[in-house]
Amino acid sequence: AVQIKTDLPAHIPNVEVDLTQMQMVLSGLIANANEAIEGHGRIEISAKDKDVDDEFAKGRPGLKPGHYVCLVVEDNGKGMDEEARNRVFEPFFTTKFQGRGLGMAAVYGVVKNHNGWISVESELGKGTVVRIYLPCAEVMEREMEEPRGELVRGTGTVLVIEDEGVVMDVTREMLDNLGYYVLEAKTGTEAVKTARAIGGDIDIAILDIVLPDMSAKDIYLVLKKACPNVKVIVSSGYAIDGPVQEILDAGAQGFIQKPFSLASLAKKVNEVLQEK
Ligand SMILES: Nc1ncnc2c1ncn2[C@@H]1O[C@H](COP(=O)(O)OP(=O)(O)O)[C@@H](O)[C@H]1O
Ligand SMILES: [Mg+2]
Incomplete structure (x- = not known):
């Protein structure tokens, strides 16, 4: 059996995070801890606030002095x-x-995106400690920023065309939480098949620019044929350039750069759905 112990104090500084991404981080770390335990073991999850001074930062390249929340997942696997x-x-x-x-590659990416820092300490036969440092939200600064506002929720069917499993999982989870009905396609062929199968009844497609079987432009054209009313958001890790611009020129309604936050995805999907 695996015993789970938590130490999560109620009063701890705020951190500004993307909830979906941070859930993915925690579930990834806990899954690894769980898989590292053969038979009986213990997983400890804790959070505490931590002032990083010059001295502490010195031995940890990449960690800048400042005020952090330190999140620890420890196992004796x-x-x-x-x-x-x-x-x-x-x-x-x-x-x-x-x-x-x-x-862990995804965990690393998310932590970096949040200007955080991660360390892994592990010894064969003894266990593993993963520490994540997330910068505390500056209260003053946050009040001066534009109001965070409500997430723009919505309804409708969204087809996500994406071959990278982790990105697909996160995107589906986000859209799901926003109220959309989500269909998935890992390839262009699958996307077209899905579009035809449900009689073209798709409101919006989120189209990854790099897919294994077809060019994004071709998928766009076939998709528009199968469901003429579908709106399309092109997604890419790169800025708008060659192939993205080509699809926008062909009539796609929007572009979103990966990795995107829940708020920016919510805003973009809503914006494009509103378009005439
Ligand atoms: N808590 C842990 N204890 C022992 N090994 C770990 C732990 N977390 C990660 N690892 C090692 O790092 C590797 C990569 O982890 P991850 O990226 O989550 O991929 P996966 O879990 O699919 O193997 C694992 O295969 C394992 O060897
Ligand atoms: Mg894993």
Whole structure:
């Protein structure tokens, strides 16, 4: 059996995070801790606030002095050898029979996106401690920013065309939470099949620019044929350029840069759906 212990004080400074992404971080870390435990073990999840001074920052390259919340997931599972420790954040690095090796790569990406810092301490046969430092929200600064406002929720059917599993999972979760009905396609062929199968009844498609089987432009054209009223948001990790611009010129309504936050996805989908 696995015992879970938490130490999450009620009074702790605020951090500004993307909730969906941070849920993914925690579930990824807890899944790994759980998978590292063979038989009986313990997972401890804790948070505390931590002032990082010059002295503390010095031994931790990349961590800047400041006020942080430190989130710790600790297990007493089988731990990592040196190779695993060195490669833990590498995409597709896995030591598991059916591992995908994307969990820690995604965790790393999310932490970086939040201007945070992560460390992994692990010893074979003893266990693993993952620490994530997230900068505390500056109260004054936040009050001066534009009001955060309500998330723009909505209804309608969204087809997400995306071959990267983690991105798909996060996007689906976000759209789901916003109230949309979500359909998934991992390839262009799948997207077109889905569009035809449901009689073209798709309000909006989010189209990843790089897919394994078809060019995004071709998918766009076939999709428009299968459901002429579909609106299309092109998504890409790169800024608007060549291939993205081409699809926008062909008539796509919007562009969103990856990785996107819940708020920006909510806003973009709503904006495009409102368009005539
Ligand atoms: N808590 C942990 N204890 C032991 N090994 C871990 C732990 N977390 C990650 N690892 C190692 O890092 C590798 C990569 O983890 P991850 O990116 O989540 O991919 P996956 O879980 O699919 O293998 C794992 O295969 C494992 O070897
Ligand atoms: Mg994992």
